[in-house]
Each structure stands twice: as structure tokens, then as C-alpha cells.
Amino acid sequence: MPLMIAAYRLASATFDHPLHLGVTEAGPPPAGLLKGTAGIATLLAEGIGDTIRYSLTADPVEEARAGRQLLEALGLRERKDLDLIACPSCGRAEVDVIAVATAAQAALEGRGLPIQVAVMGCVVNGPGEARHADLGIAAGKKKGHLFIKGKIVRVVPEDQMVEALVAEAERLVAEGVEARLAAADESAEAEAAADRAALLDEKGLDVNHSSTRIAKIRSRLEE
Numbered sequence: 001m002p003l004m005i006a007a008y009r010l011a012s013a014t015f016d017h018p019l020h021l022g023v024t025e026a027g028p029p030p031a032g033l034l035k036g037t038a039g040i041a042t043l044l045a046e047g048i049g050d051t052i053r054y055s056l057t058a059d060p061v062e063e064a065r066a067g068r069q070l071l072e073a074l075g076l077r078e079r080k081d082l083d084l085i086a087c088p089s090c091g092r093a094e095v096d097v098i099a100v101a102t103a104a105q106a107a108l109e110g111r112g113l114p115i116q117v118a119v120m121g122c123v124v125n126g127p128g129e130a131r132h133a134d135l136g137i138a139a140g141k142k143k144g145h146l147f148i149k150g151k152i153v154r155v156v157p158e159d160q161m162v163e164a165l166v167a168e169a170e171r172l173v174a175e176g177v178e179a180r181l182a183a184a185d186e187s188a189e190a191e192a193a194a195d196r197a198a199l200l201d202e203k204g205l206d207v208n209h210s211s212t213r214i215a216k217i218r219s220r221l222e223e
């Protein structure tokens with residue numbers, strides 16, 4: 001990998017020809033994907049490279065998908081399909097984030113929805129953390145809080161989170177952000193604020209015990 005990066009840098013500095021980037025024999029995913037991405041993305045971010053190709057020991061469709069997703073992630077290609085993001089989950093999570101994100105990915109992909117959708121584990125921080133996403137859902141108090149660009153637009157039962165996300169994603173793409181914000185349930189923001197306050201009340205401000213951990217690290221550093 002370092003050799004591939006160094007070779008392309010040298011080629012780019014030496015002559016003015018288009019460069020086709022790739023990491024050959026990267027192997028099967030996920031390690032092959034990581035190797036390909038590390039090399040290709042590093043160079044693209046430096047402005048080096050004109051075409052790319054992932055070389056994976058996998059179905060060639062996987063190679064094409066990885067290339068498209070990398071270019072979209074770097075903002076070098078217009079988004080044509082779903083970008084599902086999700087929080088890593090933590091002590092605040094009100095739902096199994098992995099299960100909901102997996103179900104949402106399966107339900108949303110392949111529908112040609114060129115939007116970023118967020119699945120967040122709690123309504124305390126989720127809508128704020130994912131306010132850049134076009135659409136998202138955050139869990140809390142056995143409910144799903146559906147938000148568009150960080151603004152809560154609807155509250156649904158927890159077992160309807162994925163279904164509600166799919167329905168709103170379809171409408172958002174068909175009608176646009178402004179129209180869907182205008183159609184927001186007027187009581188949704190207040191309900192989410194009440195759920196957020198109740199969760200803060202129940203779990204406190206430092207649910208991940210950060211202050212204890214920071215104090216421990218500091219005391220070790222001082223030893």
C-alpha cells in the first residue's frame with residue numbers, strides 16, 4: 001500500500017498523463033475494500049488520479065459499487081443512491097441500533113433514493129448529531145422520532161421505525177424537503193423535547209461515565 005501511494009505520487013509529479021488508480025490483488029472484502037480505499041482515497045484527496053478501479057476477490061458488481069460509493073463519499077460524483085449512516089450506539093441507546101440500521105438498509109436500498117438517511121440510537125443527541133442528513137430516525141421512550149434536516153416531523157411507535165422511514169424517504173424524494181417540512185406534525189417537536197427531557201432525567205447527563213473515565217486517565221498520566 002505505501003508503495004502504491006508512493007509510486008502514483010512519483011508518476012504524478014513526473015509526467016502529465018491521466019492516471020488509473022487501483023490496488024491490485026487487494027483480496028476479498030472487507031480487508032480488500034479497506035486496502036483499496038486506503039490507497040485510492042488518499043491519492044484522490046491529493047488531487048491525483050483520473051479513473052479508479054477496485055480490485056476485489058468478489059463479484060465484480062461489488063467492485064463497481066465500492067467505486068461509486070467512494071466517489072460519492074468524497075463528493076466527486078453526484079449521489080445516485082441511498083447513503084445510510086448510523087450512530088455507533090452508546091450507553092444512551094434506546095434501541096438495538098445495529099438491528100434497526102440493518103433492517104433500514106435492506107428496506108431502503110435499491111429504491112433509487114439519492115438521499116442520506118440516518119438511524120440514531122437516541123432522541124437526546126441523535127437528531128442534532130445527524131442534522132446534516134436529509135432524513136433520519138432516533139429512538140426513545142419506545143418511539144421513533146422521525147426528523148428531516150434535524151427537525152422532528154413525526155413520532156411513531158418503535159416497532160414502526162423502519163416502515164415510517166421508508167414511507168418518508170419515498171415522499172421526501174418525490175415532494176422535496178420544503179414540502180415535507182411544511183407537512184410536519186405540529187406536536188412532534190414538543191413530544192420529542194418531552195421524551196428527551198424524560199430520558200435525561202432518567203439516565204442523567206453522563207450516561208457513558210465519561211467524567212469517571214477522564215479522571216482515571218488523568219490520574220494515570222500523573223503517576
Ligand code: SF4
Nearest residue numbers: 087090093121122126
Ligand atoms: S448519544 Fe445517542 S445518537 Fe449518539 S451514539 Fe449514543 S445512542 Fe447514538
